[in-house]
Amino acid sequence: MADATGRAGLIHAIRTKLNLLMYTRDFRGAFRASCRAASWLASGQFSRFFNKLRSPRHGLRPAGFFVPVRPGPPLYLAGHIHGHGGYDHVVLKTLVGLTASNVHVFRDPRAFMNPKFVPDEAVPTERMYTFDEPRLAIIPPHLLHRFRPGTRTAAWTMWETDTLPHGSAKYLNKCGLLLIPSQWGVDCFRANGVTVPMEVVPLGYDPEVFSPRPANSGPEICTFGTAGALDEGGLRKNVQRVIDLFVKAFPNQRDVRLKVKITPRSPMVKTHGDSRIEVVHGSLTPHELADWYRSLTCYVNASYGEGFGLHLLEAMGCGVPLVSTTFSAVGEVFDSAVGYEVGYKLIEAKNKIYSGMWADPDNDHLIARMREVFADRATADRFGIAAAQRAPSFSWTEAMRKLRGALAKHGFLPADAVTSTETRAAA
Template structure:
């Protein structure tokens, strides 16, 4: 018997992406278990915990889920994991710790999966596991307004948590649910400090996921500011690390073309790096640059700070909450209406930041002139990151008492 699935799949792909997304959202929401309260459902976060998400995926959301998991392990809490990477069509390549299997009955589910995939994720977890669980959606959004699908799928959880005040304030404005500030505890394990360049060359770096849209991540601005700041022969380099270049091959090609033109050296790297190679890339940097237009958190700038790498960053949205003149170079902005060719962020009334390119150029020049200041701000970055993204902040966000801290690799 000939399967009709390939033909049906080809027909499905003929529909516009936005239409397919809406059908997927509606269908998975309709069949998923709604968040209801039972007598056994905890009213506040309580053990045992389950962290569910694309835990082994090499993505920002995957790393966010892992950090929640590592934080609960470090705090000595009873915690299990449900890795949904392959089920959500994500690459699975990051090893996870061995943990007890999740158990049914009362407890807390930290769902690090966000719309449009919430309904699908809950269906995969299954009704028996969800029964009597407090469901907290650990979500990240990058604008001050929300898509309608986020509001619809919020009915599938009891509460929400966001990693920044920028996120939590947006959630609270648009959804009638309890909202918690839940910082990712990236500071619980000391990351290797990036060594300063010994050759006198100042090494700039930028990294981003083109699947999160080039319009928001704004990689061209980094390259343009760098080329305006320096000339051929200046003691500087720039490394741009990209993932999911297939989401925007035109942007990838444009960056490669511009990098190859005459001027100070630029390398453009792509792909999913395993942890050891990613750590090697971090070790090759002195200053990290993120001229994004908006961030719900900004994991990579935070990770740079933890490694003693100060950050030149757009002074708006979540990164403005933890990057200051003490720890980096905040770049002034002008707020403008969102223009995003993918349509993901073009919502009614949506705005984001246009970073001041002249200010970014001056920040780069200033860093190149004063390596001692780079080192000073780098040291301040480590202290700030360890304080802001600590186990204690995670415990406060969940309303948990401190436990004996465990060793985390």
């Protein structure tokens, strides 16, 4: 009987490892593990081999990382952390926020999380995912299939046009819950055939980092700013367009500037040899980015569409007004009370990533708005103060509160865990 039990356990262990390999597709890691196993067997270290085979742990924990015992309710987190910005930033803030809320976060084995960006106190626990435990996936709709979603998967996701990527609705409908940052997004997902439960859970920003600059401390010279990328999906940010319109709006004025931030892998923008245009071509830490926002008089957003517009919220938090349309999720954060609204028309999105309709900002109106800022700095300052007052309602603290509430409502977290977290916060 003991031998039969041992054989059954060995077979189960082998199946578990094979299932993990097929899920993570980490074939290079599997090859290295096989080489180690062969060396143990060749040297007679049979106990070490069988103990490792039966171990449910997987993945490499960086040296010096200690994961404390966490008694909270379990939740797997599926999402990548390669650096600052984009979905990676949302995954990191969620990992930190949930762990601080006494949720026991496990890393989904297919999720890559660079330890360089993960605080020691938020390092997730490593354990095999069995698909019957609650999981939160933070990833774009067209990449969700990589995590093999099921009814125990809640996905926090978004899109920038009114049409979801081809085939993504199939995998979205496999989830038990979708968390969308805006009501506009929920309506678009529904119109695209998504039928599973959805909740509006906006993203957030850190008010302590992206804090308003002191009164009367803005730049002496009127300075506009814009940011984004110039490749594939980043083309929707229209960074080059803002540069071109800036030159057109101020052909001769010397007392005006434009600051442009583009991602490290982005092709270089064309500045037309204009010395008034300053380009940052690289990554900034959150604190560096906040300083960059605070160096602006106004942030110009000519994006075709936003799933939420986190960079716009961060600028507002720094007391910087926006020049922007209100299309897509942006209209649920920004309006003419906190900046300069720009008109637009709907056009068809045409590139390798996007389809459907999104907003084409009116060039003449955008130029007129920039000239308004240049001519009347006092009004721009008042808009900036109003923006800074509105932004904190979208803090990461508020986002985590809504996230926990939505997960508890749909059975991904126990209700008492959320209640106890709110009680501790109130105390």
